[in-house]
Structures are given as structure tokens and as C-alpha cells.
Amino acid sequence: MLLRYRVGAVVSLAKHQNGGAKTVLWTSKNFRTQSGVPHGHFAGDATFLQAVDFYFDKAAAIASVSPDILAQIKACNNILRVQFPLKCSNGTVELIEAYRAQHSHHRLPVKGGVRMAPNVNGEEIMALAALMTFKCAVVDVPFGGAKGGIKIDPTKYSLNEKEAIMRRYTSELVKKKFIGPAIDVPAPDYGTGPQEMAWIKDTYEHMKSTDINGAACVTGKPLEEGGIHGRHEATGLGVFFCLREFLNDQDLVKKLHMSPGVKGKTFIIQGFGNVGRNLVDCIQRAGGLIMAISEKDGGLVDETGKGLDVSSIKEYHTRKGTLCGFPGANTIRDPAKILELPCDVLIPAALESQVHSENASRIKAQIIAEAANGPVTPSAEAILEKNGAVILPDLLLNAGGVTVSYFEWLKNLNHIHFGRMSRRMEESGKKVLLEALEQEFESKNKLSDDLRKELVKGNTEIDFVWSGLEETMLVSWANVRSTAERKDCNYRTAAYLIAIERIATCYRVNGIFP
Ligand SMILES: NC(=O)C1=CN([C@@H]2O[C@H](COP(=O)(O)OP(=O)(O)OC[C@H]3O[C@@H](n4cnc5c(N)ncnc54)[C@H](O)[C@@H]3O)[C@@H](O)[C@H]2O)C=CC1
Numbered sequence: 001m002l003l004r005y006r007v008g009a010v011v012s013l014a015k016h017q018n019g020g021a022k023t024v025l026w027t028s029k030n031f032r033t034q035s036g037v038p039h040g041h042f043a044g045d046a047t048f049l050q051a052v053d054f055y056f057d058k059a060a061a062i063a064s065v066s067p068d069i070l071a072q073i074k075a076c077n078n079i080l081r082v083q084f085p086l087k088c089s090n091g092t093v094e095l096i097e098a099y100r101a102q103h104s105h106h107r108l109p110v111k112g113g114v115r116m117a118p119n120v121n122g123e124e125i126m127a128l129a130a131l132m133t134f135k136c137a138v139v140d141v142p143f144g145g146a147k148g149g150i151k152i153d154p155t156k157y158s159l160n161e162k163e164a165i166m167r168r169y170t171s172e173l174v175k176k177k178f179i180g181p182a183i184d185v186p187a188p189d190y191g192t193g194p195q196e197m198a199w200i201k202d203t204y205e206h207m208k209s210t211d212i213n214g215a216a217c218v219t220g221k222p223l224e225e226g227g228i229h230g231r232h233e234a235t236g237l238g239v240f241f242c243l244r245e246f247l248n249d250q251d252l253v254k255k256l257h258m259s260p261g262v263k264g265k266t267f268i269i270q271g272f273g274n275v276g277r278n279l280v281d282c283i284q285r286a287g288g289l290i291m292a293i294s295e296k297d298g299g300l301v302d303e304t305g306k307g308l309d310v311s312s313i314k315e316y317h318t319r320k321g322t323l324c325g326f327p328g329a330n331t332i333r334d335p336a337k338i339l340e341l342p343c344d345v346l347i348p349a350a351l352e353s354q355v356h357s358e359n360a361s362r363i364k365a366q367i368i369a370e371a372a373n374g375p376v377t378p379s380a381e382a383i384l385e386k387n388g389a390v391i392l393p394d395l396l397l398n399a400g401g402v403t404v405s406y407f408e409w410l411k412n413l414n415h416i417h418f419g420r421m422s423r424r425m426e427e428s429g430k431k432v433l434l435e436a437l438e439q440e441f442e443s444k445n446k447l448s449d450d451l452r453k454e455l456v457k458g459n460t461e462i463d464f465v466w467s468g469l470e471e472t473m474l475v476s477w478a479n480v481r482s483t484a485e486r487k488d489c490n491y492r493t494a495a496y497l498i499a500i501e502r503i504a505t506c507y508r509v510n511g512i513f514p
């Protein structure tokens with residue numbers, strides 16, 4: 001497969017020495033040779049970056065966009081690679097390797113998570129950054145795409161060491177102007193969460209103490225640090241909203257010989273982290289049956305036919321740090337095997353390239369819901385689709401996270417939380433209305449205090465967030481569904497097509513500087 005790269009705004013392969021940090025501002029061109037063996041590459045499959053390029057090209061072929069603009073949209077603009085020393089708790093010094101890729105600046109700031117994983121490499125981060133560009137465009141969130149990665153296994157480092165790594169990484173981003181509320185806004189991803197985001201914010205604010213919008217330099221922060229209610233659950237909930245729409249669609253499920261609805265459907269989830277844990281709650285509440293869950297070191301399979309007891313499993317997982325050995329289910333040590341068990345919906349919620357050319361033909365699920373980024377390779381997609389399965393693609397399905405990050409960023413720029421100005425006003429308006437109705441109808445059966453409270457309740461921040469998230473996911477899904485129908489293509493191609501045409505419009509309308 002041919003990969004075309006463009007030299008981005010950060011051009012020369014220049015090395016700087018600063019305080020022990022070796023910084024290389026790479027062109028994308030020289031990246032492949034320098035970054036080593038791409039993570040997740042199964043023989044016979046495209047690498048993650050090749051996969052994103054492949055999916056892009058497939059949609060580009062049916063887009064009404066000129067080849068020169070397509071080349072611009074496809075290219076990764078900047079990639080920053082830094083190496084810096086970490087003074088470890090045992091007194092030794094370790095070299096840490098980290099990245100930030102900014103794929104597209106057609107909208108600013110650029111946006112995307114930062115992951116911590118042992119297999120992080122430049123190509124992977126470029127693929128993830130490109131996905132962020134297309135994801136934001138699909139759900140109409142006004143950001144360009146970016147992604148960061150730190151090549152460590154976070155479970156092997158103490159809290160103090162992780163803090164030092166995150167703060168140094170942030171300081172490198174500040175020095176290279178790769179972070180800021182109007183420039184580039186990181187968020188949580190695989191292996192990171194609110195604590196890491198708090199360190200990013202604090203470091204940024206120390207280095208940029210006059211930036212009144214400093215809190216908006218990162219999203220996914222703890223609530224006390226300017227985070228927003230609901231960001232933690234947002235990705236899982238967004239996945240659920242889309243999946244629920246698909247399963248409630250009589251015409252679509254009929255084609256899979258299924259009855260409509262979530263209730264009674266069987267689900268398998270790979271990865272019990274932020275996305276997976278929040279998602280299983282939504283599925284269970286809607287009557288879905290969780291038949292198996294896998295983690296890195298093994299997973300659990302239901303033996304009762306009624307679905308796993310998820311709340312007990314969560315408690316066990318939090319306490320033991322593993323799923324294995326949970327008494328109420330069958331432990332399977334090889335997590336890869338769990339993907340192949342019978343179910344209606346398989347939800348990969350861990351890493352890329354998990355369903356590949358070698359295992360795709362053994363997948364029994366008819367619906368693959370991509371909660372993770374890039375879990376299905378192009379070869380696997382071809383096999384799954386040939387076998388009649390439907391794939392709900394990552395760039396639509398897991399966009400709930402960045403959607404709520406957008407709300408958090410807006411909240412930080414506004415310096416006020418959603419609902420603060422309106423909640424009591426809504427409540428007093430509704431009270432007046434209720435009292436007027438009661439007087440008018442002289443109701444003998446007055447409303448109970450509880451019902452009255454419920455009826456007059458004004459909207460709080462979480463009400464705004466859920467409403468905005470549901471609206472975004474449902475409108476985006478409807479758009480992807482109708483585009484797929486109109487263009488006679490799969491949902492992934494439809495989502496890429498929507499993204500490409502939106503970004504192309506942006507170039508057309510704004511022009512190209514200079
Ligand atoms: N956190 C977020 O808001 C968003 C995350 N995503 C994507 O969702 C995926 C998961 O992210 P998070 O849940 O945030 O990460 P996380 O780090 O909270 O959880 C991921 C879990 O997957 C497990 N895992 C790793 N390899 C596995 C394997 N082979 N089999 C089974 N389990 C395995 C890990 O042990 C970990 O518990 C990633 O692809 C990420 O890029 C996408 C959009 C937003």
C-alpha cells in the first residue's frame with residue numbers, strides 16, 4: 001500500500017538539546033524508519049496508520065472533492081517526538097519517549113487524548129490523530145485532530161514517577177507550543193484519566209500563569225479542577241446511544257434476522273477500562289446481557305445464560321486488579337479466545353488491530369461496535385462483511401468522549417458551569433405555571449411534594465451534558481445511516497465521507513493561507 005505524506009508546518013529534522021530533553025521535530029516522511037515496528041501489526045494486515053489511510057481512500061474515491069484538497073486533508077501536519085529523563089524512585093535515570101501528533105488544523109484548537117502504553121510509537125499516534133480529525137468532523141465538534149502518547153506501561157510506575165513524567169511531557173508541549181486552549185487540547189485516552197489531566201493543567205498554569213483560560217488547555221479533568229459532570233462516562237454512554245439506535249431500527253436489525261431492541265441481546269466486551277466499564281452499565285440497564293468480558297490477562301464468561309453480574313465484577317476488579325478468579329463466572333486465561341465466543345454484539349474497547357485477518361473468520365457476532373479506536377483491520381472488515389456482519393465504526397461510535405470534552409472546553413472558556421444562571425429561573429417559572437394550573441382546575445388531588453419537585457426541577461450541568469451528548473450522537477448516527485443508504489456503502493465509508501466533505505467545505509470557504 002502506498003502511503004503519501006506531506007511535510008507539515010514543523011519541518012526540518014532538527015535536534016535540540018534542552019535540559020536533558022532530546023527533541024526531534026519530525027517530518028512525517030522520515031517517521032516510518034525511525035519509529036520501529038508498528039504496534040498491533042499482524043502479518044497479512046495493514047498497520048493501524050495504513051488502515052486509516054485505506055479507509056480514507058475508500059471514502060475519498062466517492063467524495064466530490066478535488067485530489068489536491070484530499071491530499072491535504074489526509075496528511076498529518078505535525079508530529080513532535082520528545083525524549084526526556086525520568087529520575088526513578090530507585091535512583092536510576094530512565095529515558096522516556098513521547099509523542100504529540102497534530103493531524104489537521106482546519107479548525108482550532110486541535111484535540112485528542114494522550115495515551116500511556118508500552119507499545120506507543122509515532123505511526124500509531126499519527127493514525128490516532130487522523131481519526132480525531134475525522135471523528136470531530138463526523139459529530140460536528142469544531143476541532144482539528146491530534147493525539148499524544150507516552151511509551152510506558154503505567155502500571156509499572158509509582159504515582160510520583162507518573163506525575164513527574166506527565167509534568168515533564170506537558171512542559172515539553174508548552175515549550176514547543178503544542179498545548180494551549182487555542183492551540184492543542186489533550187484529554188484522557190488509554191492508560192490515562194482525570195489525575196493525569198490535573199497534572200497537565202497544573203503544569204500548564206504554572207508555566208503560563210497569565211493565561212486566564214488556562215483551565216481549557218486540557219479536558220477530562222477532575223470536577224474540582226474545572227472538569228465537567230459526565231466526561232468520565234461520556235465515551236461509553238455515546239457508544240450506547242448509537243448502538244441502541246441501531247438495535248431499535250426495525251429495518252436494520254431485520255436484515256440481521258434479529259428482533260429490535262437492546263433487551264435480551266447478548267454482548268461481549270473486550271477491555272474493562274474507562275470505556276468498557278461505563279458501557280456495561282448502560283447495556284445492563286437497558287436489559288442487555290453481558291455474556292463475557294475480557295482484560296489483558298484473561299476474562300470472564302457467563303455460565304448461567306442470564307448474563308454476568310457486572311456490579312460484583314466491578315467491585316472484584318477494583319479490589320484485585322484482575323477479572324481472573326471471580327467466583328461467579330468461568331475464567332478464561334486467553335483473552336483473544338473471548339472475542340470468538342457466540343454473541344449478538346462484540347464490543348472491542350481496548351486497543352487497535354484486535355480483529356485481524358487471522359481471527360476475523362472465527363468471530364460469531366453479527367454486530368461489531370468499535371468502542372476502541374481502530375480495532376478492526378481492513379482485511380478483517382472484508383471477512384466480517386462477507387460473512388454478513390455489520391460494523392459500527394470508531395469515528396462515529398466513540399465520539400461521545402470528545403463531544404463532552406468540547407462541552408468542558410466551552411465551560412472553561414465561559415468560566416461558569418452550565419445551568420448556573422438558568423436553573424432557579426426555570427424552577428420558579430415552572431412553579432408559577434403549576435400553581436396557575438392547580439388554581440384553574442381547582443384540583444382536589446393536589447400534586448405530591450415529590451412529584452411537584454420533579455416537575456419543577458431546573459436543568460443542572462449533567463442534564464445539559466446528557467442532552468447535548470444524546471443529541472450529537474443521534475443526529476450524527478442518522479446522518480451516517482442515511483449517507484450509507486444514499487451512497488450504498490458501509491457505515492465506516494459513510495462516516496469518512498461526511499468528515500471529508502465537511503473538512504473540504506472548510507478549506508473551500510476559508511481559503512488557504514497565505
Ligand atoms: N477514554 C476515552 O474517553 C476514549 C477512549 N477511546 C478508545 O477506547 C479504547 C479504550 O480506552 P479507555 O477505556 O480509555 O482505556 P483504559 O486504559 O481505561 O482501559 C482499557 C482496558 O483495556 C485493557 N486491555 C488492553 N489490552 C487488552 C486485550 N488484549 N484484551 C482485553 N483487554 C485489554 C486494559 O488492561 C485496560 O483495562 C482505546 O482504544 C481508546 O483510544 C476512544 C474515545 C474516547
Ligand SMILES: O=C(O)CCC(=O)C(=O)O
Nearest residue numbers: 112113187189401402405
Ligand atoms: O476527549 C477528547 O478530547 C479526545 C478523546 C479521544 O482521545 C478519542 O476520542 O479518541
